[in-house]
Every structure is written in structure tokens, then in C-alpha cells.
Amino acid sequence: MSTKPATPAPTLFAAAADAGGAGPFAPGSRVGVLLPLPLGGLYDYRVPPSERAGVVAGQVVEVPLGKRREIGVVWGAGTGDVPEAKVKDLVRAFPAPPLPDVTRRFVDWVAAYTLGAPGAVLRMAVSVPQALEEARPLTVYGLRDPADPPDLERMGLKATRARLAVLRAAAELPPLPAAELAREAGVSDGVVRSLAEAGVLVPSLVQSQLMPDRPDPEHPGPDLSGLQADVAEDLRRRVRAHEFSVALLEGVTGSGKTEVYFEAVAEALRQGRQVLVLVPEISLTGQWLARFRRRFGAAPLEWHSELTAARRRDTWRAVAEGRAAVVVGARSALFLPYPDLGLIVVDEEHEQAFKQEEGVLYHARDMAVVRGQLGSIPVVLASATPSLETVLNAEAGRYDRLHLPVRHAGAEMPAMDVVDMRRFPPEKGDWGRSWLAPTVVEAVTQTLEKGEQVLLFLNRRGYAPLTLCRTCGYRIQCPNCTAWLVEHRLVKRLVCHHCGHSAPLPKECPSCGAEDTLAACGPGVERLAEEVQGRWPQARSVVVASDTLGGPSAVAAMMERIAAHEVDLLIGTQVLAKGHHFPELTLVAVVDSDLGLSGGDLRAAERTWQLLTQVAGRAGRGEKPGRVMLQTYQPDHPVLHALATGDAESFLEAETEGRRAASMPPFGRLAALIVSGEDEAAVDSTCRALAAAAPRDPAVEVLGPAPAPLALLRGRHRRRFLVKTPRGMRIQPVMRGWLTKVRVPHSVRVQVDVDPYSFL
Missing domain, CATH: 3.40.50.300 (P-loop containing nucleotide triphosphate hydrolases)
Known part of the structure; x- marks a missing residue:
């Protein structure tokens, strides 16, 4: 895609703005609320008298929906489509910062481009409901005098190895919650709690607000070569300009790209602004974090699926309140509610892992460019092997190309x-x-x-990608997917790498019953x-x-x-x-x-x-x-x-x-239509209806339906259409118009993948 984010469809944000701006909306006013659910549009609610100061656009609220309550976000003035008698009051406004204007525009843009439900995109921005409440005071445990730890024997307690480990940890660290103190000491929570009950550890209440150390932009960094210093200064100028730009930072492996874009991070910190660094995989963050600490003297906040629920809550809140100076994370970190983002870096921009293949189907690299333009933010795309799309954008002048052709330090x-x-x-x-x-x-x-x-x-991965019977030729396949089971000999299991199904390696062939005939094929x-x-x-x-x-x-x-x-x-x-x-x-x-x-x-x-x-x-x-x-x-x-x-x-x-x-x-446009369901007949029937209603425009080529390469995935039968249009043609209206002509049964799911990366 190019850098020009021309919205491919009328947006909820624009409609809400036209209907009444950002507020504040006084008690008694109607507001349009977007719910983080796979639903189409805004729902009208009334601001209750209890919200004396009113609410503003972006405010996260609790609303009644049928017999349950849901969170939602005030998107603007109400639509006026619902009779006054049927409009319900908001339950309350959460004590959390409103979603920034640019975050709401970004949600709207991503939904329009991907043809995803706006609520499904919003869910990524308010993914931690616990963070919407004020943090409760936290009980922490410490010693009365860390310089003079108590004598357990005098207190009538046996000085076990576990208890002594807790005392050592408590003497060296500030007061911590029981679970964290136990983890630092390498013992169970029960040891900490028993010492607290005995009066050895003293409990106290503290606010549980995460206060991350702020990275220091003036902390001494490595010496840069002349070429590295020139490129670093170019990036610093972009940050100081507070304008949108895209720079492809291309360099051979080992050329010091990370140290160079760290100088742009340092400049954003000097400006008092937030920084987002996107990485494709968690496995890349370990050495990256060590390098970051060496450069800035403190760690950034992390955002990925391996975080605990408590850490996700604290991090989301720290970002929303502007206490998180630098965030490094996976693709979903792009949707956090940054109030003052000043730089986006996409490291290893060529990686396929930046494409989200479930739920809302988007490419984080491309959406990072859009987020940069919407927020007037410089974007740095770093790679030793940039994607062809990025290279051609640079050659066309849409991106600037900064090159590091040699390895660092000779x-x-x-x-x-x-x-x-x-x-x-x-x-x-x-x-x-x-x-x-x-x-x-x-x-x-x-x-x-x-x-x-x-x-x-x-x-x-694993021991062998295929197991077959030498007698009858039977190949052991996943019961839920069109895929062979992979032998993992270390755990003595056959595993499907698509759905996670696993089973013990059988002693005899499931087909012919022959014993000791199953052979591992390939390494x-x-x-x-x-x-x-x-x-x-x-x-x-x-x-x-x-x-x-x-x-x-x-x-x-x-x-x-x-x-x-x-x-x-x-x-x-x-x-x-x-x-x-x-x-x-x-x-x-x-x-x-x-x-x-x-x-x-x-x-x-x-x-x-x-x-x-x-x-x-x-x-x-x-x-x-x-x-x-x-x-x-x-x-x-x-x-x-x-x-x-x-x-x-x-x-x-x-x-x-x-x-x-x-x-x-990048010389033509593609969109995939993936039709899936547990009932194969219903899937095929839907495909026939879609084929009959396919666009008849001579500029639009529709291929399919055909069984997907993974025709069965996680128990769902899958068929694919592939739509191909000229590069200059907007493909979203084509797909949207096609889908409105077909009634899809509830048992069948139809997903649109604009700009597909996977063809499985």
C-alpha cells in the first residue's frame, strides 16, 4: 500500500464529528457509543444526571446491552435514529483517560480499510477492561529495619532455608507483594504469608500504579561511525520536525541499525514524547532489551501476549496516562492509547509475523505508516532485507531510503x-x-x-514432519486440519502445528494394524x-x-x-x-x-x-x-x-x-475471501451463492471458489476466493458491494483479507 491513507469508506468518526463534535456532552444529551464487539455501528445512549460534568468523546463508559453490561467508548453525538423512549442511560463513565482523538480516527481507518467491524478493531484498543478502574491499594511486605533483620530462632521460628531466603530478599529489595517477594526469594507465597502472620514481615498499603523508570536520552551510548552518525542525525531531524515521514533504514546484518534508530528514540525522549518500537516476535526482545538498557540506563515497557494480566493492566494504564515513555511490543502494541506518540519504529519490517491472520486481518507495518500519518509522526522501517513493497515505495519517493552498507567496527x-x-x-x-x-x-x-x-x-520444528507406515503407506494426519502430524520425540507425541492437537505415537499403524512399521520421514x-x-x-x-x-x-x-x-x-x-x-x-x-x-x-x-x-x-x-x-x-x-x-x-x-x-x-491489488464452517455442505452452498453474485466488472478478476490448501483447519472446512484488481482501483467498495448481495448463514463465517500475505 502507499502512504496516502485515503479512507476507503465513510467512517463512524467522521459521522460522529458531523453530528456534534467532541463534547463535552451534558447530562440528558445523547451520545453515540461504539462497543468493542463485532458489530456494525454506534448505539445511542443518554448521559445520566450522575455524570454532572458530562462526558467527552473518547470517554470509556459502561452501558446496558440487553440483560448485560458492556464497556464502550463515546464516539460523538448520538445518531438520533432511536426513539427517545427507547434510549437508555449510560451506567457510568470509567475513571480512565479518554481515548485520544487520533486513536479513534485510527480505529475507524483500520476498520474501513480491512472491512472489519469497527467494534472488533476497538477491542484491540481497550483490550484490558481491568485497566479502566482506579488501581486498588496493594499490600506489600517488608522488614521493619532492613539493616537489622530479625532473629527467627528468638521469635520461636525455625530458620529454614526458604525463610532465610525471604529475609535476604526483603533486606535487599523494597517492600513487594507476597507473590513477587516469593518469586525473588525462590519460594512459595505461603512462606511469605506465614512470616507476615508471625510478625517477621510488616504489611503496608501502597498505590499499585506502575511508575516505570524513565529512559535517559543523555546516558552514554556507543561510538557511532561517521556514516552511522550522519544517518542518526537525519532521524533526529525528523523527530524534531514533528511531521509525518517514512524512512527505510536499510543496512547489512551487523551494520548497527538498532544503535542508529536508538538516536531517534533519544531525540523523542528529549522532546518529552512517547516512542513505540514494533518487533515481529517476542524472541527478538531479549538481546534488544539488554542493548536498550545499556543505551538508556532503564528498560522500556513491554507489550505482548506473554505478559501477566496484572502487567497488561498496569502497562495499558501507564501508556494511557503518558507514564510509559517507550513501549516495545508485538503488532497489537500499535493500538494502545498513546496520548503523545512522537516516533514509531518497525524493526525487521519485512517479517510476515507483522500480518495478523485471525480476527481483524491487518498488517502492522502498513498500519504503522497510517498511524504515523494520522498523528504527524515520523516512522522508521528497519531491515537488512526490506520487503519488495517497501523497496518500491522508496524508489517511488514515497519513503526516504537511508543505507548502512557495511558492518560496524570493521x-x-x-x-x-x-x-x-x-x-x-x-x-x-x-x-x-x-x-x-x-x-x-x-x-x-x-x-x-x-x-x-x-x-x-x-x-x-520437531523430529520429523511426516510419519508413515512402511507396509501400507498410511500417513498420520491431524483429525482437525489438512496437515500431517509432526513427531516430537522429546515429548513422545505427534503434534499438529496448526491447531495444537497432539496424540501419543501409536505402536501399530492406525490403518493396517501392522506393528513397528511407522517410520519418520524427513528431518x-x-x-x-x-x-x-x-x-x-x-x-x-x-x-x-x-x-x-x-x-x-x-x-x-x-x-x-x-x-x-x-x-x-x-x-x-x-x-x-x-x-x-x-x-x-x-x-x-x-x-x-x-x-x-x-x-x-x-x-x-x-x-x-x-x-x-x-x-x-x-x-x-x-x-x-x-x-x-x-x-x-x-x-x-x-x-x-x-x-x-x-x-x-x-x-x-x-x-x-x-x-x-x-x-x-505491489503492481496489482489482491483480496481474499475465506469461507469456513463446521458444516461442509453449508460452506459449499454459501460459496455457490457468492460465486453467483461475484462482481462482473471487467477490471475485477475473481478466482475460485477453491478448497484452501488447508481445506480443514481446527475442524472448520475452508474455501477461498481470490479477487484481483488493478493497482489504482479501490478494492474495498468491490468487496463490500459483493458481500451485501449474499445472505450468509450463522453457521458460516466469511472473512475478508485485504492484501493477503498467507495463501493457506
Whole structure:
């Protein structure tokens, strides 16, 4: 998409503004309230006498809806469509800051662009109802005199190891809630509470408001090279201007992009404004947070799905009240109610993880650009391998391109070797089948002998992607999805990576009943680990994948172990492919470079090039030179050629021409219509009705319906239409007009995906 957010449909915000502005709305006035539910429009309510000061647009309120109560947001004046006798009073206004004007406009814009219900978008902005109430006083526990801890024996208590651990923690820390003090001491809550009952710990009440340490923009940072300093000054100027702009910060892996955009963060802090940094995955935040603390002397607030409910509540409130100076988070952090946002950074902007594939279907990178324009905010898109859409926006002058072509501190880019597996097939070992070419085995051995680290990269979790019967050929499939079950030998389960279904590995074939005939086909990281143990038993090896790590703290601990060289050989998936800096890692071997090159996805080649470039960038980031070995059965593939020669420009040019010739994004527009339901007949009937009502415009091409590649997902049968239009044509009115012609039964769900990224 381009940077011009021309609203694709009349909006609720505009309608509410036309009907009466922002208020305040006095008692007795009608107001239009948007509910965070998948509903279409505003609901009229009356401001009750109890709200003596009235309410304003953006105020979060509680309203009656049928026999229940719901939260909602005052969007403006009432619509006047409901007879006065049927209009109900608001229950109350919450003691929380109103949603900023720009947040409400953003909700409206995203709903119009994605064809999502405005209430469903609003739900992402008010996702923590507990944060709407005033924080209750919190009971914390501490010592009367931390300098003179009490003598447990004199108080008639046995000095157990757990109790002593609590005393040590209480002496070193400020008073804490029981759960937090217990966690710091490594004991259960009961130990803390028993000490409080015995009078050892003193309870007190404090306000539970989160007061994060403010990052210091003047805290000493690393020395920047001349080129880095020039780019950093360009970004600082953008922040000082308080104007919308988009800068593509492009640089080779290891060029110091993070340290450069930190200077823009520092400038926003000097201006007293808030900063949002979007990252595609939680696994990327560990080392990023450490670097942030070193630069600013304090941590930012985090926003992602792994936070506790209490932390989400405190963070939402801190953002809304302006106490959160910097937020780093996943895509949903974009919808937090920032009262004074001054900078948005999208790190690893090319990542597919920025596309939300459930609920409201949006791309956080694109919506970040929209949020920047609506709020007159500079946006920085950072990547070593920017998406084709972003590159073309830069070439067209819509984005500014800032380039860091060399690694920081004189580090060299790694040497690239393509290993033709047809000429150098793996040799079988005592542990079973091998997956590594002899030249790779030799390189790994030499690297380990030099005391350096190795990464064996295979973007496939588990032990084997397929289990089949050698007698009858039966393949074990998920009962809920059109997908094979993946063997995870470490937990002795077969797991579906789409719906989470798992089952024990059967001893006999479910189809023919033959015993001991089930065979694992193909390698996953667990199977590769078997070969590593067989070939290099003395090496300290570890499997690093999303299902072998816990939450962000576990990821951070693992990355610290690797950085401290407590691990010699890493066997990892894409969680290790980007954002990490391991100075002793000098060899990266990609076990299956062909994985992802096919499959009918229009971005398959681009995505594989990005992934392999990123994982190759983990090698040689310190003083020692790096080497990358790409195992492949397609050595002449354009992606492998681009990687081997370092000629990314030629690859992107060829990719661009291919997309232009086919009028595919970004040279054409796409929207997908996904029809799903548990009743296959109802799904097919709805598809027939949709096909009959499909647009007849010669500029609009409708493909389908056809079974989705994942024709069964989580027990729902799925069919897809793909709509293709010229680039300059607004696709939303086409989709909206089509859908209004068909009555969809309640048992069937129809989702619109404007600008689809996944074709599964």
C-alpha cells in the first residue's frame, strides 16, 4: 500500500464529528457509543444526571446491552435514529483517560480499510477492561529495619532455608507483594504469608500504579561511525520536525541499525514524547532489551501476549496516562492509547509475523505508516532485507531510503558457499541417516576445534514432519486440519502445528494394524540433534526452537548462555535467524536451503531470500571472520545465486519484473475471501451463492471458489476466493458491494483479507 491513507469508506468518526463534535456532552444529551464487539455501528445512549460534568468523546463508559453490561467508548453525538423512549442511560463513565482523538480516527481507518467491524478493531484498543478502574491499594511486605533483620530462632521460628531466603530478599529489595517477594526469594507465597502472620514481615498499603523508570536520552551510548552518525542525525531531524515521514533504514546484518534508530528514540525522549518500537516476535526482545538498557540506563515497557494480566493492566494504564515513555511490543502494541506518540519504529519490517491472520486481518507495518500519518509522526522501517513493497515505495519517493552498507567496527560479511547435495550427498553414520554433506561435516569439525560456535539452521520444528507406515503407506494426519502430524520425540507425541492437537505415537499403524512399521520421514531439528550427538558428542549442543523455549525470560536466558559461549553448537529454527548477536559464532550451515522455495505463494522466493540472508547474517559478527554454507538440491535457483554472489539487487529486479508482468502486488491489488464452517455442505452452498453474485466488472478478476490448501483447519472446512484488481482501483467498495448481495448463514463465517500475505 502507499502512504496516502485515503479512507476507503465513510467512517463512524467522521459521522460522529458531523453530528456534534467532541463534547463535552451534558447530562440528558445523547451520545453515540461504539462497543468493542463485532458489530456494525454506534448505539445511542443518554448521559445520566450522575455524570454532572458530562462526558467527552473518547470517554470509556459502561452501558446496558440487553440483560448485560458492556464497556464502550463515546464516539460523538448520538445518531438520533432511536426513539427517545427507547434510549437508555449510560451506567457510568470509567475513571480512565479518554481515548485520544487520533486513536479513534485510527480505529475507524483500520476498520474501513480491512472491512472489519469497527467494534472488533476497538477491542484491540481497550483490550484490558481491568485497566479502566482506579488501581486498588496493594499490600506489600517488608522488614521493619532492613539493616537489622530479625532473629527467627528468638521469635520461636525455625530458620529454614526458604525463610532465610525471604529475609535476604526483603533486606535487599523494597517492600513487594507476597507473590513477587516469593518469586525473588525462590519460594512459595505461603512462606511469605506465614512470616507476615508471625510478625517477621510488616504489611503496608501502597498505590499499585506502575511508575516505570524513565529512559535517559543523555546516558552514554556507543561510538557511532561517521556514516552511522550522519544517518542518526537525519532521524533526529525528523523527530524534531514533528511531521509525518517514512524512512527505510536499510543496512547489512551487523551494520548497527538498532544503535542508529536508538538516536531517534533519544531525540523523542528529549522532546518529552512517547516512542513505540514494533518487533515481529517476542524472541527478538531479549538481546534488544539488554542493548536498550545499556543505551538508556532503564528498560522500556513491554507489550505482548506473554505478559501477566496484572502487567497488561498496569502497562495499558501507564501508556494511557503518558507514564510509559517507550513501549516495545508485538503488532497489537500499535493500538494502545498513546496520548503523545512522537516516533514509531518497525524493526525487521519485512517479517510476515507483522500480518495478523485471525480476527481483524491487518498488517502492522502498513498500519504503522497510517498511524504515523494520522498523528504527524515520523516512522522508521528497519531491515537488512526490506520487503519488495517497501523497496518500491522508496524508489517511488514515497519513503526516504537511508543505507548502512557495511558492518560496524570493521567486521566483514561472511563468505558464502553453496553445497550441491547432488554432488556431495550425506554419508550414513552409526546413529542412522545423515543430513549433512561431508564438506559441511568437515567445516563444523574444524570450527569446533578452533573453539568457535556453529549454527545448524533448519526451519522445521520437531523430529520429523511426516510419519508413515512402511507396509501400507498410511500417513498420520491431524483429525482437525489438512496437515500431517509432526513427531516430537522429546515429548513422545505427534503434534499438529496448526491447531495444537497432539496424540501419543501409536505402536501399530492406525490403518493396517501392522506393528513397528511407522517410520519418520524427513528431518526436524530434533532429528538433526541426533546426528550432532553422534558426530560431535563432546560439543555442548542445544536445540533452539519456539517449542523448546518458554516465555521471553527463558528466551533471554538462552541467548545469554549462547552469547557467553556456554554452548558450542546450536541447532535452530527461525527464532535464531534475526536480531541476535553472538560474537563467537563463525559458521552457519543451512541444512535445507530449498525449504520454502515452492508452494504457490507469490512471496515464496522473496521470503526465502530474506530468511536465509538473515540467518547467514549471524555468522562473523565479531572480530573473527564468518562462513555460511547453503545445502541445496537447486544450486541454480535465483535465490541461491543471489545469496552466493551477494547480488541482491539483481534478484529483487527479477522478482519485481515477475510481479509486474503478472500484475501481482505491489503492481496489482489482491483480496481474499475465506469461507469456513463446521458444516461442509453449508460452506459449499454459501460459496455457490457468492460465486453467483461475484462482481462482473471487467477490471475485477475473481478466482475460485477453491478448497484452501488447508481445506480443514481446527475442524472448520475452508474455501477461498481470490479477487484481483488493478493497482489504482479501490478494492474495498468491490468487496463490500459483493458481500451485501449474499445472505450468509450463522453457521458460516466469511472473512475478508485485504492484501493477503498467507495463501493457506
